[in-house]
Amino acid sequence: MRPLKEKTVLADICAWTLICGYVLFFCYISFLRYRSFDFGDMDLGVYSQMIWNITQGSLYSSIMGVNILGHHAHFILFLIAPVYLLFQSPLTLLFLQTLSLGLAAYPIYLIAKRELNKKLALALLFSYLVYPALGYVNLYEFHVTVFATLFLSLMFYCFIKEDFRGFVLFMILSLLCQENMPLIIIPVGAYAFFAKRPKRWALVPVLSGLIWFWATVYKVMPYFNRDTIQFFRIYGHLGDSIPEIARSVLSNPIGAASGIMTRMDIFYLLSLSVPVCFLCLLDLRILIILPVLMQHLFSARLWEHTIFYHYTAEMLPVIFISTIYGIKRFFTVDFVKNNIRQGMFIGLFLTVAVTSSICFGGGLDLLANRKDITRDILDCQKERFIGMVPEDAGVVATFEFLPKLSRRKHLYSFHHIVDGAYTLSDRPYSLPENTEYALLDFNDSLTFDRFHPYFGCFIDFYDRGVSDANMRNFLKESDWGIIESAGSIVLLKKGHSSRHKLFQTLSRLPRISNHVGATAAGEVELIGYDVDRMDKQGAEQVKLTFFWKALNNDRGDYGCFLYIIGKDGCIISEIIKPICYRVYPSYAWREGEIVKEDYNLILPQEVKGGYIIRMGLFEYKDKDKRVLRFDSLSSDAVDDKGLVSIKI
Secondary structure: OOOHHHHHHHHHHHHHHHHHHHHHHHHHHHHHHHHOOOOOOOHHHHHHHHHHHHHOOOOEEOOOOEEHHHHOOOOOHHHHHHHHHHOOOHHHHHHHHHHHHHHOHHHHHHHHHHHOOHHHHHHHHHHHHOOHHHHHHHHOOOOOHHHHHHHHHHHHHHHHHOOHHHHHHHHHHHHOOOOOOHHHHHHHHHHHHHOOOOHHHHHHHHHHHHHHHHHHHHHHHHHHHOOOOOHHHHHOOOOOOHHHHHHHHHHOHHHHHHHHOOHHHHHHHHHHHHHHOOHHHHOHHHHHHHHHHHHHHOOOOHHHHOOOOOOOOOOHHHHHHHHHHHHHHHOOOHHHHHHOOHHHHHHHHHHHHHHHHHHHOOOHHHHOOHHHHOOOHHHHHHHHHHHOOOOOOEEEEOHHHOHHHOOOOOEEEHHHHHHOEOOOOOOEOOOOOOEEEEEEEOOOHHHHOOEEOOOOEEOOOOOOOOHHHHHHHHHHHOOEEEEEEEOOEEEEEEOOOOOOOOEEEEOOOOOOOEEEEEEEOOOEEEEEEEEEEEEEOOEEEEEEEEEEEEOOOOOOOEEEEEEEEEOOOOEEEEEEEEHHHHOOOHHHOOOOOEEEEEEEEEOOOOOOOOEEEEEEEEEOOOOOOOOEOEEOOOOOOEOOOOOEEEOO
């Protein structure tokens, strides 16, 4: 038999091997996603610019329009900034995020080894690393609360070892991560009181949590925020302040409870507890997460009611520490002791962990979906456009460009223009005059057209009749001209003279090379199109100029899709083409108006030899994107599926 010490060393080596494997895998996935412009929200760009600004001596976030400390009480950013100064890239944040979440596994493993044994500790460690919520926290942009995952894990380890100095140190570091950390820290103090620890174990976290919450939520953030970001709008259905929200919940607890126990909330709770076989519920320590869990469940933002985002970061250590003690309690049951062997339990526990990772996503499923984040020819064009923007120029951009443009003081998010107001605010948004460039993707799903199948609704910033008017005013007021475009990607410069226009309204019809005369739903007519082949920077392009006509005054919000079909009849690529870039959408046209739009189609690298193009219509707010058939008197203009044939 091997000595006990040798077995312990072997278990530790296995633990570190699993942690290193996790870190390397998610760093690799993060790199692929960053390289292929797969971060489609604003958070990575926001935090990258914030930390870059700190290294430059500024505390202002131009994207959010507030001081950094008015956005969140992220004091931990000042400790991250020196690392970012050495490696100035958003990838640094993504790698630190993965490293923090991976390292948080080791204190949990040590607690499990202390309270259980080495085999169960390794099983629990593996379960943590493939835990679906952990994967989603790691994959969703970048967030400062991931450091709280590590610090809280270390804090609980010090609590169990009765190392008070270490406990206080990691408690303070956890509080520095965000203003809502007291919702975890204060319950820890309450637990210490009921566990009959010496008074300091209870008083220090409770008093520190209360003081920190009061100082950050009532003093620091309002001072720097200046009512730009109105956080309490998230809980507006309950009240406009913490006292009002508390009164609303306490005066009608049944109504408040019914509002949070929806099917979505039940699935949320199941997705947290199923991967650990519900064992976290066997230990009362799980109640420590109750305040922060209620914070998310009472929120009006649907995405706080799921594991698909970053909102579970601060709960992860508690869930797994509760699972450790839940397992310990489970094995004290007489029936379990007499009938269930440890090996049998570990096999079942790991099977549930792996199955949950595959079914819920966020981990092992990435092995099968890696192709979705492979860099393509359009990503190369995006990179080229970024290189055309001077480093010191002010620029407004859609979400996917924000991270790679973040090392500049004057960076703005286009969704504020589309929405017309600051984020979580009713304060009107005005783009600063120092903005010289605009780099926009009019297919940005979160801005223009994002249907979330889980929520069953559209989650975007585009408000029909308002957003399109905001964008037309934006283009008109500063006389933006197109430098270059590729598909739905457009680079504009203020005051730039260009023959290429996103759209034009015509008083009369010019000469057209290809007449179509196809109508759709009796509302719009595709009169015809012109074609011009080009080659730019190694990318084969086809410039398509479409001529549309409004047939009446009642039209839907239509977009186009283009099928590029190879010689074998198979679809090589499907491309979404917003009509007039959603800036002058079909529902805004006047009856009888002729509208011209230019679109540079980027042909995918898979296109070799001959190909044909078919074009169809869909309505944006149709979640199924069903094809709207074209009708035409011309026998060769429209095929039997109602699609227009584009002749190249």
